[in-house]
Amino acid sequence: MLIKKPDPIKASEITPEPIYRNRRLFMQGLAGSAALALSGGAAAIPAYDLDADAPRYPGPDWLQSKLRAGARNEALSTAEKPAPYVNVITHNNFYEFGTGKQDPSRKAQNFKTDPWSVEIAGEVDKPGTYALEDLLQPHGIEERIYRLRCVEAWSMVIPWMGFPLGDLLKRFGPTSRAKYVAFTTLLDPEQMPGQGGFFSTLDWPYVEGLRMDEAMHPLTLLAVGLYGNALPPQNGAPFRLVVPWKYGFKSIKSIVRIELTESMPVTTWNQTAPNEYGFYANVNPEVDHPRWSQATERRLPSSLFSPNIIDTKPFNGYGDQVASLYSGMDLRKWF
């Protein structure tokens, strides 16, 4: 219901005001550490040509050194050109900070993402609450360049930094009853203006879920960065999910809880409008949204004169890797 219809094509992607306001901040303090974060000890992540005016998000020291040690996973990265950094950090869906595409980049800049802790709960041998630094400690970070296809029929290519969710889950010993994984975003109306007010948009906190085999799939990523740096708050800092073959709303941001469950979790968009947003939400050009076609998408950056409309691929182009997870399932019924 509330996810908006595909945007009309905009005349241009204009750098919004907060980016300019942030420029001074960037010049004053963040520049040094950002340059450091991008120089890359192993030199495996290319020094991206980022818009000089756009803010960088170096993240805490412990994360910077992990990011610097990261290398690109070429085999699991698309060769398509990533969207310009400024698009990735200013065209966002993060309803906790408002429903406009630029609300998150305007309103999330002071969102406190360090220290951060994550609870691992449910059907695991070793439940507990862990500081993010400890939770990530054994995991090496790699870069993966993925397509992100929003259910609103726009898409972009994003160079994420992260590690496979499956590697993390294995450490906590899923029990034989673990059939699904549920993820929860932070609930904090003080910091997240979209969660407050009488007419709230969604039932908070935001919850998403995966079937266990989807969660263990090597493409399923826990991201802590993009474009070689830490995640910006508007992109779900400090810790988010990225499931590239599913509509973007499955890729839940700013996770504070991961629970392994026996039954299918109740998830935010599915609960809000079950006829429009399924639990599976695999990208599928043959199953239209009740209010618009899913056959094509607007690949960002796009403009009035170059709208850049492309065909949507089944499973967002990851069918060779993931279609077998759904063999025998009617994907019209399980949309």
Ligand SMILES: Nc1nc2c(c(=O)[nH]1)N[C@H]1C(S)=C(S)[C@@H](COP(=O)(O)O)O[C@H]1N2
């Ligand atoms: N907690 C939370 N996670 C969320 C959302 C949200 O509103 N809240 N929006 C989703 C949607 S609809 C999309 S398309 C992606 C967008 O990710 P990006 O802003 O990093 O491109 O985040 C997803 N994760």
Ligand SMILES: [Mo]
């Ligand atoms: Mo989305």
